[in-house]
Amino acid sequence: MHAEPLKNLGATYNSFYVYDETVIEAQIDRLLRCFADVTFLYSIKANPAKPIVSFLQTKGFGADAASLAEVFLAKECGVERDSIYYSAPGKTEADLLGAVDHCMLIADSLLEVERINRIASARNTVLDIGIRINPDFTFEGERGVPSKFGIDEAVILNQPELILKHTHVRITGIHVHVKSQELCAEKLKRYYENMFRLGLNITSALHTSLQYINMGSGLGIPAWGQPDLDVVTLGQEVCKLISQYRATLPNTKVIIETGRYAVGLSGYYATKVLDVKESMGKKFIILCNTLNGFMRPSMAQFLLNYTCEKNLGGCEPLFSGTDAHGFMALNDSVEQETVTLVGNLCTSADVIARDITLPKLEVGDLVVLTNAGCYAASLSPVLFASLEPPMQFYMDSNETIHTI
């Protein structure tokens, strides 16, 4: 994205996001090309902006909805009922009742299976549903770990009657999502192999035929300036696995979900310099809405500076790493300066970069952060201190700017 649209918007706004459709299109076209036999869902919680959900719908993406509101957002954006998958822990009876006619339900626990069964029984019908499974494998090792998500694989395989006793539901799909932001194609491939094996085991334990195996997400995006995930190789491996399992899982749709891969790189966050000051030899640049406008870079600084942990693991989607975002000064200054970038909140935890070297910044300049397309506006505590939240804009492929 070039600087002009950002500078133009900066004439009116002190903090704002711009999502660039051409970047989203390039990302998802790559996925569609590399994973020809896969059905993709867009994980709305990554960025629920309507033009984004609508654009992905036109590209054939279904929706991964994490709440009842996201089910309706997907519907409003034109996604068909059978392509909206509602999977989240702690769905209430009201959530399930509200959603049942508008999407595919994925039960997150045995209690949810029971709740859905009750709804179906009251309607005198049998519902096809999916179950989320906590698998007995991870990306890293051969054994699973305790999780708040899904039903343990061992419970389903060893005590299938706990599910089969609910005669008003039929389990016709499985869903697993154990990790986000993986950049190693080899690990993802091993995970997908495990998923196919799990699909077969579930098929025989529950005497069912699976309409879909939803393998969740995992597709990572690179930190600023780092190498990309090798989706070409990964796509070939997945297509190989699909044909290998075609005989034993003949009618099963293979689904991959993604939020960040589709939209993460498309977003830019622009924040204006409100004040410049020096304190005891240190230069502070005071920006508009940092922690409260785009929380993840602040979270990275927070973890770096308030824990003793040397090798910080990712804690998605709140924290991906300390170098997830690039910083750019949108000015013509040739002079460089080492500064600390802070926000306008009344807390000293509101720091987004310490001792960073940038072109010399003046009041009114814009600082632009990259990789701001996912888990950004929607994840940030915008109510804090009652400041005006950042604006959000969508730039379509004709460079027309739409307000979100």
Ligand SMILES: *Cc1c(COP(=O)(O)O)cnc(C)c1O
């Ligand atoms: C958040 C989430 C995703 C999306 O993860 P990304 O890393 O953004 O691709 C996919 N599936 C489930 C179940 C999720 O909770």
